[in-house]
Amino acid sequence: MDLPNPAASARLQAHFFDGRSARPQRVQAWVHEGQLHLQSEEDQSLRHFPLREVVWPERQRHGQRQAELPGGGLLSHHEAGTWDDWAQASGLRDSLTVRWMQSWRYVALAFVLSIAAVAGLWAWGVPWAADKGVALIPPAVEQQIGDQALSWFDQKMLKPSKLARAQQDQIAERFAQALQKAQAKAMARDRGAKPWPAYQLHFRDAGEAMGPNAFALPGGNIVMTDALVQLLDKDSPQALVGILAHELGHVQHQHGMRAVLQAGMVGTLAGLVVGDFSALIAGVPTVMAQAAYSRDFERESDALARQLMLDADIKPRVMLDFFDRIEALRKKKGDRDSLPIAFASHPADAERKRFFGAP
Structure with a gap:
């Protein structure tokens, strides 16, 4: 007063x-x-x-x-x-507070400002805090988180791959060679270019529930489904390289870890401060299964994939095979959202086609 x-x-x-x-x-x-x-x-x-x-x-x-x-x-x-x-x-x-509370106009204004503040915090504050929080997580902990997430998927959603071991090895080798070639060009262009992050490629049978799919988990685990291999490996194997390059982009930029931190920001940051990662590890599989990467994350990974393909002498246009076949499968099933790709809200297919199809 x-x-x-x-x-x-x-x-x-x-x-x-x-x-x-x-x-x-x-x-x-x-x-x-x-x-x-x-x-x-x-x-x-x-x-x-x-x-x-x-x-x-x-x-x-x-x-x-x-x-x-x-x-x-x-x-x-x-x-x-x-x-x-x-x-x-x-x-x-x-007091000013009481006078505001006595006026419905001021109360309405305070409500609008509160909503705007919360929206601003979510749009800018939470991503900023997540970016800072990622730096506090030791690589060994991130690897442990990714391994537990993969174990959860293996128990709940995935089965061992039915692909021949020779075919799995061929795909893995093709991607490793592309990475090696792209790294050499990147180093020639910029001596300070960072090496590719460590990754582990896993093949799994996901059945109809997940369909043709690939996704990256914290720590470098990349999963590719049998259905995706069957969709492209026979006549468009380089498209698989592009898809794996996209997932490697998620690994390099730690998108999975950042998404997990954003999903449980308060509890997670508290755990980071005291060094207790147990709650974070326990919640990661569910968050990764339900959350979608932001479109900015997806564009960031697309950019890395396109540059990697160019440096490996692979025409990014081969990714159009992937988009066209996914769209055909969606139309066949009569459900635009029946085939989620990498648990993510990717930019619209038309936008991605223009990006990878550009000369």
Whole structure:
């Protein structure tokens, strides 16, 4: 409550409790020169309290009004309207917060501003905090997180691959050769170019539930489904290289770890501070299965994949085979969202076709 005009001297009959006895004392109360003055009607004794030390009641409360006094005392009045009239006549103004709460316009404005603040925090604050939090996670912990996530998928959604070992090895070798060639060109172009992150390629049978798919987990585990291999390996094997390059982009930029941190920001950051990663590890599989990478993450990985393919002398246009065949499968199933690719909200296919199809 704001301080009054020192000249105000309106009087209020009220009850005073001294904090030591339960018996109320009838008093006259008035405000003058920055002090609350109380005069007992019984013995005419005076008490004085600095206004800045008095805790005044908020006007939105109905019924009895009570002011908390220094030393544990209490000034009370049973009629809210009489108290409010006295407070106004004494120059005691409601605080800015109370005045806002008394106006529906201000309440509506505060609500809108709160929503905007929360939206801003989610849009910019949480991603920023996640980026900073990733740096606090030791590589060994991130690897442990990815391994546990893969174990969860193997138990809940995936089965051992039915592909021949020779075919798996051929795909893995083709990708490794592309990485080696791209790394050499990158180093020739820029001696400070970073090496590719460590990764482990796993083939799994995902059945109809996941279909042709590939996804990356924290720590470098990359999973490719048998259905995706069957869709492309026979006549468009380089498209598989492009898909793996895209997933390697998620690994390099730690998109999976950042998504997990964003999903459980408060608890996760608390764990990072104290060095307890158990809750984070336990929650990762579910988050990875349900969460979608942001489109910015997907574009970042697409950019890495396209550059990697160019450096490996692979035409990025081969990725159009992948998009066209996925679209054909979707139309055949009659469900635009029946084939989620890498658990992600990728940019629209038309946008990605333009990106990879550009000369």
